Amino acid sequence: MTTVGELGETALIERIVERVRRASPLQTMGGRVITAIGDDAAAWRVAGVQAATTDTMVEGVHFRTSTASWADVGWKVWVSNVSDIAAMGGSPFAGLVTLGLPADLDVSNVDALYDGVLEACAVYGTELMGGDIVGSPVPFVTIAMTGVCSATPLSRSAARPGDALAVTGPLGGSRGGLLLLESGAELDTPARQALALAHRRPAARTDAGVVLRRVGVRCAMDLSDGLAADLPKLTKASGVAARVEIEHVPVADALRSEFRPDALRMALGGGEDYELLFTGPSDLVQAAVSEVPGSAVIGEITEGPVGRISFVAGRGEPVSIEVEGWEHLR
Amino acid sequence: MTTVGELGETALIERIVERVRRASPLQTMGGRVITAIGDDAAAWRVAGVQAATTDTMVEGVHFRTSTASWADVGWKVWVSNVSDIAAMGGSPFAGLVTLGLPADLDVSNVDALYDGVLEACAVYGTELMGGDIVGSPVPFVTIAMTGVCSATPLSRSAARPGDALAVTGPLGGSRGGLLLLESGAELDTPARQALALAHRRPAARTDAGVVLRRVGVRCAMDLSDGLAADLPKLTKASGVAARVEIEHVPVADALRSEFRPDALRMALGGGEDYELLFTGPSDLVQAAVSEVPGSAVIGEITEGPVGRISFVAGRGEPVSIEVEGWEHLR
Numbered sequence: 001m002t003t004v005g006e007l008g009e010t011a012l013i014e015r016i017v018e019r020v021r022r023a024s025p026l027q028t029m030g031g032r033v034i035t036a037i038g039d040d041a042a043a044w045r046v047a048g049v050q051a052a053t054t055d056t057m058v059e060g061v062h063f064r065t066s067t068a069s070w071a072d073v074g075w076k077v078w079v080s081n082v083s084d085i086a087a088m089g090g091s092p093f094a095g096l097v098t099l100g101l102p103a104d105l106d107v108s109n110v111d112a113l114y115d116g117v118l119e120a121c122a123v124y125g126t127e128l129m130g131g132d133i134v135g136s137p138v139p140f141v142t143i144a145m146t147g148v149c150s151a152t153p154l155s156r157s158a159a160r161p162g163d164a165l166a167v168t169g170p171l172g173g174s175r176g177g178l179l180l181l182e183s184g185a186e187l188d189t190p191a192r193q194a195l196a197l198a199h200r201r202p203a204a205r206t207d208a209g210v211v212l213r214r215v216g217v218r219c220a221m222d223l224s225d226g227l228a229a230d231l232p233k234l235t236k237a238s239g240v241a242a243r244v245e246i247e248h249v250p251v252a253d254a255l256r257s258e259f260r261p262d263a264l265r266m267a268l269g270g271g272e273d274y275e276l277l278f279t280g281p282s283d284l285v286q287a288a289v290s291e292v293p294g295s296a297v298i299g300e301i302t303e304g305p306v307g308r309i310s311f312v313a314g315r316g317e318p319v320s321i322e323v324e325g326w327e328h329l330r
Numbered sequence: 331m332t333t334v335g336e337l338g339e340t341a342l343i344e345r346i347v348e349r350v351r352r353a354s355p356l357q358t359m360g361g362r363v364i365t366a367i368g369d370d371a372a373a374w375r376v377a378g379v380q381a382a383t384t385d386t387m388v389e390g391v392h393f394r395t396s397t398a399s400w401a402d403v404g405w406k407v408w409v410s411n412v413s414d415i416a417a418m419g420g421s422p423f424a425g426l427v428t429l430g431l432p433a434d435l436d437v438s439n440v441d442a443l444y445d446g447v448l449e450a451c452a453v454y455g456t457e458l459m460g461g462d463i464v465g466s467p468v469p470f471v472t473i474a475m476t477g478v479c480s481a482t483p484l485s486r487s488a489a490r491p492g493d494a495l496a497v498t499g500p501l502g503g504s505r506g507g508l509l510l511l512e513s514g515a516e517l518d519t520p521a522r523q524a525l526a527l528a529h530r531r532p533a534a535r536t537d538a539g540v541v542l543r544r545v546g547v548r549c550a551m552d553l554s555d556g557l558a559a560d561l562p563k564l565t566k567a568s569g570v571a572a573r574v575e576i577e578h579v580p581v582a583d584a585l586r587s588e589f590r591p592d593a594l595r596m597a598l599g600g601g602e603d604y605e606l607l608f609t610g611p612s613d614l615v616q617a618a619v620s621e622v623p624g625s626a627v628i629g630e631i632t633e634g635p636v637g638r639i640s641f642v643a644g645r646g647e648p649v650s651i652e653v654e655g656w657e658h659l660r
Contacts, residue, residue, distance in 0.1 A: 010563075034379060035483055038567065040417035040551055041383035043483045046376055049364060052459070053371035054426045054474055058466045087370035096384045098472050129382070136388045137468050142428050144384055144474030153365055153373045221370055233340075237368065 004110060005103025009133060012107065016114055020128050023118040033129070042129035044094065049151050053084035054144040055224075067181035070109045072200040073141060074116025076272070080224060081145035082124045083204035083274040087156075087222040089213035090149030092206065094127040097143055100136030113141065124206060154212060154278070158219035159238035163279035163301035164286070168208040169294040171227060173198030173252035175270025176259055191254035198252065202274045208292045212278055215287040220278040226271040228321075232307050234277060241308040244268075244299040246319060268311075268321060334440060335433030339463060342437065346444055350458050353448040363459070372459035374424070379481050383414035384474040385554075397511035400439045402530040403471060404446025406602070410554060411475035412454045413534035413604040417486075417552040419543035420479030422536065424457040427473055430466030443471065454536060484542060484608070488549035489568035493609035493631035494616070498538040499624040501557060503528030503582035505600025506589055521584035528582065532604045538622045542608055545617040550608040556601040558651075562637050564607060571638040574598075574629040576649060598641075598651060 004012055017037055035043040057063050057077050068076070078095065085092040097117060101110065114128075121128055126145070159165075177199025180192055187193050205222075212220055219238065223230050227249070235242050251267040259266060278288065279301050289295045302310075313319045334342055347367055365373040387393050387407050398406070408425065415422040427447060431440065444458075451458055456475070489495075507529025510522055517523050535552075542550055549568065553560050557579070565572050581597040589596060608618065609631050619625045632640075643649045 034481065035381075035418070035485060039483075039485055039487065040414040041381040041420070041477075041479075041483075043379055043381045043418060043420075043479055045481070046378070046380045048376070049373055050376045050380060050476070051365075051371040051373045052424075052426060052474070052476060054428050054460075054462050054472075056428050056430065056462055056464045056472070058430060058464055060467065061465045084370040088365070088373060090371070090373075094382075096382060096474055098384050098386050100386065100388060100470060130384075132384050132386055132472075134386045134388055135391045136470065137390065138466065140430060140466065140470065142384075142386070142462075142472045142474075144382070144426055144472075146380070146382060146476070147371075149371075149373055151364065151375070153369075153371075155365060156369055 002107045003104050004101050004107055007107050012110065013133060019111065019114050020118065024121065024127060037128065037130045042096070049149050051085055051088050051090045051147045051149045051153065052144065053081055054142060055080040055084065056140060056142040059139040067178060068200060070112035071116035074113040075120045075201055077141045077143050078117050078120035079202055079204045079274065081143045082120070082126065082206060083222040083224065085145060085147035086204050086206040086209035087220050087276055088149045088153040089209045089220070090147040090153060092124055092126045092145055092147040094129040095143050095145035097128060097131035097141065099133045100138065100140040101133065102137055102139060103135060105139060124204065150213060152218070154209065154218060154220040156219065156221040156234045157237040159234060159240050159279040159301045161240055161301055161303045163219065164282045164297050165242055165244070165279050165299040165301055166285050166289055166295060166297045167223070167250065168205050168276040168292050170250040170252040171223065171273050171275060172255045172263060172267030172270045174202055174272040175266045176252065176255040191257045194254040195258060199272070202272055204274050205276050208276050208295070211291045212276065212288050216284050217278050217280040217288055219280060220276050223273050223275050223277055224271055226269050227277065228268045230277060231309050235309065236307040239306050241302045241304050241306065242299060243302055243310045243312055246311050246321070247314055248296055248298045250294065250296045265321060332437045333434050334431050334437055337437050342440065343463060349441065349444050350448065354451065354457060367458065367460045372426070379479050381415055381418050381420045381477045381479045381483065382474065383411055384472060385410040385414065386470060386472040389469040397508060398530060400442035401446035404443040405450045405531055407471045407473050408447050408450035409532055409534045409604065411473045412456065412536060413552040413554065415475060415477035416534050416536040416539035417550050417606055418479045418483040419539045419550070420477040420483060422454055422456045422475055422477040424459040425473050425475035427458060427461035427471065429463050430468065430470040431463060432467055432469060433465060435469060454534065480543060482548070484539065484548060484550040486549065486551040486564045487567040489564060489570050489609040489631045491570055491631055491633045493549065494612045494627050495572055495574070495609050495629040495631055496615050496619055496625060496627045497553070497580065498535050498606040498622050500580040500582040501553065501603050501605060502585045502593060502597030502600045504532055504602040505596045506582065506585040521587045524584040525588060529602065532602055534604050535606050538606050538625070541621045542606065542618050546614050547608050547610040547618055549610060550606050553603050553605050553607055554601055556599050557607065558598045560607060561639050565639065566637040569636050571632045571634050571636065572629060573632055573640045573642055576641050576651070577644055578626055578628045580624065580626045595651060
């Protein structure tokens with residue numbers, strides 16, 4: 001075992017650069033690259049509308065190495081950024097990776113982290129174009145990503161009363177996987193394996209984002225903190241309220257079979273599914289739903305009180321549901 | 331006192347958004363903004379060549395609150411990113427701020443940090459376009475910045491044997507200021523005040539970067555880790571060696587008066603000055619030096635051994651100098 005402190009910054013960066021070049025030998029960035037990894041900044045040709053986002057995961061806060069491999073962490077931080085670009089209806093392009101590393105961390109963990117990032121790069125047609133490595137008592141990974149989008153990107157502030165409210169796929173799988181991994185349960189059934197995979201290797205819905213934009217939907221956001229925590233952000237940004245018909249919320253099949261009585265609550269509260277939440281006139285939303293398998297209309301946007309979310313059951317009677325959304329600072 | 335944990339993520343973000351809008355009410359980003367702070371990603375119109383960089387500071391590693399205010403930290407991280415864009419000969423445009431915050435941190439510190447960022451935004455004509463806030467046991471700040479540059483950005487890999495080697499201004503001021511602040515010395519002379527300011531509020535040389543590009547210089551990098559640590563990066567990237575005439579290295583006047591016997595060593599080893607190091611044919615470098623007050627030719631690029639730096643005194647005799655450059659992972 002070699003620690004990052006023993007290897008030192010210069011050798012570690014050389015090691016990473018070689019790894020990135022081997023995985024992505026041409027560093028083409030669509031033929032648009034001018035300066036990639038290794039200089040003061042990256043540079044590339046672009047025309048149109050550029051989008052940029054950033055997401056971070058801190059060890060002990062957003063991940064634990066007992067339930068996620070370093071490759072999983074690299075994958076997930078990259079994908080969470082891709083998801084933000086997808087939520088704008090855009091195409092992710094390239095990202096910068098910042099690592100905060102304790103000196104006593106084994107270098108093989110850094111290798112694995114980059115392997116996860118590079119896997120995600122390949123799957124989403126994106127490039128790693130540089131970054132920064134710093135010492136830190138607690139490991140963290142920050143990715144900043146750029147992409148291209150239209151001059152009218154999807155926005156979380158475009159919901160209007162009367163809009164249908166929909167999601168692009170089943171929810172709660174990541175939370176179910178996390179609980180299984182934390183419990184140390186054997187992953188001995190397809191359902192358990194599916195949940196663990198949903199937690200370790202979530203997918204970003206770039207495909208769905210493109211459909212939403214094409215059919216004319218204007219309002220979307222990605223579900224990173226959970227429906228119960230994220231929907232209030234959308235309604236507040238739009239100055240509206242929402243009604244959610246809980247029986248229509250799609251719940252991952254594997255979640256139902258493994259966590260039957262709690263599955264719905266976990267689907268409403270669980271984060272890191274990275275499905276898109278979207279709203280629009282009913283005909284547009286239906287058009288999108290018909291093109292995105294697994295998606296479903298789950299309710300309606302209503303007038304205020306601004307930000308209020310009403311959960312209702314079969315015949316419209318209000319239900320009170322205790323859910324925990326992700327709160328970053330508690 | 332209110333802690334960030336008591337305030338919570340949603341209220342903290344609302345507080346920050348309001349602060350940013352008050353400081354920068356139009357969020358114009360040069361009239362090019364489409365989506366600014368508050369959505370899944372920022373979006374803006376662009377044409378030409380885009381540059382992107384990222385830099386991080388971690389408490390206890392890159393700063394201590396005993397020697398830097400939170401506003402100083404915000405300023406410095408922003409400026410270190412501006413400096414990277416300047417080192418490409420580019421114009422910084424806008425950035426994303428990621429904060430890692432312990433729940434027990436006083437909210438007023440976050441306010442102060444943004445004040446420092448917003449001061450730097452105003453000075454460098456840049457915009458804060460979004461970011462991310464996460465819980466972290468150790469406070470850290472990561473900024474990712476974009477800018478525009480030419481299709482032939484300055485590069486640290488463009489040095490050629492025979493090039494003159496120069497810097498855009500005096501070195502060591504930041505190190506001198508740090509030592510004074512750490513020692514608790516009274517800042518009771520103009521020299522001491524100048525050094526403390528050099529450490530707390532360094533300037534990025536966007537002005538000099540533009541001159542370098544205009545006169546035709548092609549090779550540059552910024553001095554963030556110190557000449558002795560950064561020059562080997564430039565020579566390795568270019569496949570060359572370098573000779574530094576130590577008597578020509580510009581040393582901050584205040585550093586000479588406060589730290590006379592150690593001033594040169596501190597100028598060679600001290601980081602965070604954010605001057606630009608550049609090389610090129612002698613006539614071009616002289617043209618740049620004549621336009622950038624405080625700049626100086628300090629040596630020459632030579633053939634290999636690749637990466638080797640020779641320090642020489644008055645008549646060319648080699649000297650051995652013990653300097654410490656910044657090493658991120660020890």
